[in-house]
Amino acid sequence: MIRLTENNCELPTTSGAIAMVNLQAQIHGLTAPARPAVAQRALLADLLIQRGHVLGRIADYERAAELAEQTVRDAPDDAGALLAQARTRATLHRFAEALADLDAAGRIGFDRATLDAERASILQAIGCYDQALALTRTAADRQPDFATVGALAALQAERGKVAEAEVLFSQARSRYRGVSPFPLAALDFRRGLMWLNEADVPWHDEGNLTAARTWFDAAVRRVPGYAPALGHLAEVDAALGAHQAAIDRLRPLALSSDDPEYAGNLAGVLACAGQTEEAEHWRITAAARYEQLVQRHPQAFADHGAHFWLTVGGDPQRGRQLADSHLQDRRATRAYALSHDLTRAD
Amino acid sequence: MADHFSGPRALADPASDITDVFTFPSPERAGHLVLVLNVFPIAGPTALFSDALSYRFRLRPVTATTAGGTPVVVAGADEWTFDVGFAPPTPDGAAQTGTCTTPGGAAIPFRVGDEQPTQAAGLRIFAGQRLDPFFLDLAAESANHTLERLTFRTHGVNTGEGANCLSIVIEFDIATVLGPDTGPLLGVVGETLTSGHPVRLERMGRPEIKNFLLQDKKFDPVNRDLEIRDIYNAEDAFNLSPSYVEAYRARLNANLAFFDRLDGTIDWPSDEHGNHPLTELLLADYLVVDTSKPFTDDSFLEIERAVLAGRPHTTCGGRPLNDDIVDILYTLLVGGLDGPPISDGVDQATQPATRSFPYLVAPNPDPPDVMSVLSAASAPPAETPS
Numbered sequence: 146m147i148r149l150t151e152n153n154c155e156l157p158t159t160s161g162a163i164a165m166v167n168l169q170a171q172i173h174g175l176t177a178p179a180r181p182a183v184a185q186r187a188l189l190a191d192l193l194i195q196r197g198h199v200l201g202r203i204a205d206y207e208r209a210a211e212l213a214e215q216t217v218r219d220a221p222d223d224a225g226a227l228l229a230q231a232r233t234r235a236t237l238h239r240f241a242e243a244l245a246d247l248d249a250a251g252r253i254g255f256d257r258a259t260l261d262a263e264r265a266s267i268l269q270a271i272g273c274y275d276q277a278l279a280l281t282r283t284a285a286d287r288q289p290d291f292a293t294v295g296a297l298a299a300l301q302a303e304r305g306k307v308a309e310a311e312v313l314f315s316q317a318r319s320r321y322r323g324v325s326p327f328p329l330a331a332l333d334f335r336r337g338l339m340w341l342n343e344a345d346v347p348w349h350d351e352g353n354l355t356a357a358r359t360w361f362d363a364a365v366r367r368v369p370g371y372a373p374a375l376g377h378l379a380e381v382d383a384a385l386g387a388h389q390a391a392i393d394r395l396r397p398l399a400l401s402s403d404d405p406e407y408a409g410n411l412a413g414v415l416a417c418a419g420q421t422e423e424a425e426h427w428r429i430t431a432a433a434r435y436e437q438l439v440q441r442h443p444q445a446f447a448d449h450g451a452h453f454w455l456t457v458g459g460d461p462q463r464g465r466q467l468a469d470s471h472l473q474d475r476r477a478t479r480a481y482a483l484s485h486d487l488t489r490a491d
Numbered sequence: 492m493a494d495h496f497s498g499p500r501a502l503a504d505p506a507s508d509i510t511d512v513f514t515f516p517s518p519e520r521a522g523h524l525v526l527v528l529n530v531f532p533i534a535g536p537t538a539l540f541s542d543a544l545s546y547r548f549r550l551r552p553v554t555a556t557t558a559g560g561t562p563v564v565v566a567g568a569d570e571w572t573f574d575v576g577f578a579p580p581t582p583d584g585a586a587q588t589g590t591c592t593t594p595g596g597a598a599i600p601f602r603v604g605d606e607q608p609t610q611a612a613g614l615r616i617f618a619g620q621r622l623d624p625f626f627l628d629l630a631a632e633s634a635n636h637t638l639e640r641l642t643f644r645t646h647g648v649n650t651g652e653g654a655n656c657l658s659i660v661i662e663f664d665i666a667t668v669l670g671p672d673t674g675p676l677l678g679v680v681g682e683t684l685t686s687g688h689p690v691r692l693e694r695m696g697r698p699e700i701k702n703f704l705l706q707d708k709k710f711d712p713v714n715r716d717l718e719i720r721d722i723y724n725a726e727d728a729f730n731l732s733p734s735y736v737e738a739y740r741a742r743l744n745a746n747l748a749f750f751d752r753l754d755g756t757i758d759w760p761s762d763e764h765g766n767h768p769l770t771e772l773l774l775a776d777y778l779v780v781d782t783s784k785p786f787t788d789d790s791f792l793e794i795e796r797a798v799l800a801g802r803p804h805t806t807c808g809g810r811p812l813n814d815d816i817v818d819i820l821y822t823l824l825v826g827g828l829d830g831p832p833i834s835d836g837v838d839q840a841t842q843p844a845t846r847s848f849p850y851l852v853a854p855n856p857d858p859p860d861v862m863s864v865l866s867a868a869s870a871p872p873a874e875t876p877s
Contacts, residue, residue, distance in 0.1 A: 157543045157685060157686055157687045157688075158543050159504065159506065159541040159542060159543040159544070160542050160543070160579040162579060162580065163506070163539045163540075163541060163542060163579055163580070164504075166537050166538070166539055166580075167504075167505055167506055167531070167537075167538055167539055167541075169535060169537060170505075170531070170534055170535030170536065170537045170538035170539075171505050171531075171533070171534075171535065171538075172535070173535025173536065173537070174532075174533035174534050174535040174538070174654065174655070175533055182629050182630055182633070182650060185533070256716065256718075257716075258716070322685075322690055322692070323504055323507070323692065324504055324506075324507055324541055324543040324544055324685050324692070325504035325507075
């Protein structure tokens with residue numbers, strides 16, 4: 146059992162080890178011994194997304210997407226199936242299609258608050274912050290619980306509204322009523338990300354990196370093996386010059402995760418540390434994997450791939466090509482979202 | 492499902508998701524009562540109990556009455572609780588351990604999955620994975636709500652076929668543990684609460700109150716957009732909050748009337764204020780068991796039915812493991828006290844429960860491949876009605 150104290154508020158949650166075992170057991174249970182109906186298949190898709198996020202497993206995202214699409218083919222008028230498909234598509238950055246799924250679920254009569262929460266996260270992901278803020282603030286005003294206040298905190302954090310976000314993160318934490326460690330770990334991760342991004346600005350100071358480390362550490366204490374938090378902890382280590390600590394964190398991730406980001410980052414840190422032979426191994430591994438994923442999921446991996454090839458990947462031409470592709474796609478998605486927004490306003 | 496996936500919060504942590512609560516006099520030992528709390532719907536083989544939860548049984552003396560003209564069951568103020576907690580697994584891979592704290596304060600340690608039950612202080616305890624004893628045709632039941640008519644088939648599909656869950660089974664000597672003058676009628680509730688500063692996450696008395704009777708919003712004239720089950724789950728079953736009780740009443744009144752309409756006749760006319768005759772009885776949401784009667788199958792809701800009919804009850808009531816609660820509920824809600832039997836076409840679990848402790852059968856070690864039957868499970872029924 147994990148306890149973390151903030152504002153004198155103890156938040157006991159199930160141990161991360163049990164929670165991970167139980168997440169696996171849930172997924173196993175839904176894929177093997179029972180006869181899940183549409184709702185259970187939608188749940189399975191959500192659980193696969195969750196495991197994919199926690200462990201950094203692209204294969205889980207792909208499996209969730211296949212499952213959701215099959216479920217929509219079997220039950221095209223089921224709003225829960227459409228919602229699951231929207232979530233899996235959003236995970237793979239197929240944002241325009243995801244918004245269309247949400248619209249379809251809305252026409253069937255699915256709960257508007259749920260759909261608006263999904264819509265807001267997509268609008269946030271494509272940088273339509275004003276529209277996202279309108280939806281998220283309305284939800285938090287209407288029902289100020291962990292989910293809605295946490296979503297608002299993450300949005301304001303991404304917009305750089307650090308002071309407001311800090312207050313909201315604390316409020317969200319105080320409103321948590323469950324024992325699953327995953328939602329709290331995800332909240333702490335977003336808080337850490339906010340401070341890490343603050344550290345990226347020109348006048349950054351070590352204090353921001355320390356704050357980022359505090360929250361990434363908290364996330365990892367809740368859920369040991371939480372890949373994105375471990376990956377960013379390595380980033381903090383590297384930024385503070387602790388290359389060996391970063392390498393020690395990234396090496397197991399590069400081995401266990403099929404997301405090439407960890408292999409790419411490991412290659413970068415190894416190169417900085419002068420370990421060029423191993424760096425080259427991981428650069429080649431990451432490059433091959435990025436090529437596969439850019440082919441399969443261009444919307445999701447064009448930007449990450451571009452960053453890789455423009456930096457440690459060492460192929461600026463390929464990087465610029467992917468960056469252009471990503472910008473075009475992002476403009477198209479934003480255009481879709483904005484036209485959709487205007488249509489809704491009419 | 493009986494209480495499986497009964498609200499958004501339950502979905503977030505399956506170890507807190509109560510799937511079923513059962514209580515019945517021991518078939519093996521006279522004067523003993525059995526309590527069963529199942530959690531973790533469709534559990535995979537590695538599923539564990541949470542170390543951040545208390546799994547609790549609450550028992551109170553109850554009285555059945557029709558005083559005031561409304562059949563109700565009223566709980567007394569005395570209460571006995573059994574609290575079960577679990578430790579995280581150890582790094583050496585040893586089995587999870589737990590502790591059961593009795594109403595008298597005795598703390599009894601046990602090991603999860605131990606087929607030899609722990610015995611102490613008048614109790615037997617088992618905790619571990621078991622075959623889920625619940626059964627229903629979920630696709631047909633859901634279709635009833637969507638199509639607003641009975642869609643059960645003669646031979647239904649058991650949605651829970653082969654599924655496992657995590658079970659806690661306690662059997663205790665009533666006179667030794669609760670006192671010699673206890674009973675005979677007891678109300679029983681199962682709960683999951685956060686440990687430390689306790690927050691109730693789930694509670695369950697009768698099966699399907701949340702999923703059959705509270706989930707549907709479309710008939711509710713008051714709260715058409717409220718997911719009411721998480722609020723309901725957080726309530727004290729023996730002392731409902733006045734802040735929300737009218738919301739529960741409105742939802743039950745609306746959905747009970749929906750069930751009554753399913754056969755085209757009105758067997759439960761509402762009063763001039765729109766109150767359904769079963770609402771108050773079901774709002775007292777705990778299993779009612781008569782500890783003075785011997786074990787018998789098919790006793791679920793028999794005590795409540797007797798109260799409604801104005802006659803003495805004849806069985807132990809409670810909820811035995813093999814009772815077909817879907818058929819019993821549908822028959823009562825749709826057809827009234829004397830209506831014809833209604834069946835969902837699924838009449839028993841994957842394997843029926845046994846008559847020896849811990850009563851639930853061993854988990855399914857070789858579950859069937861399900862992907863081939865996914866479409867069948869979610870497809871609309873082909874023949875109607877039953």
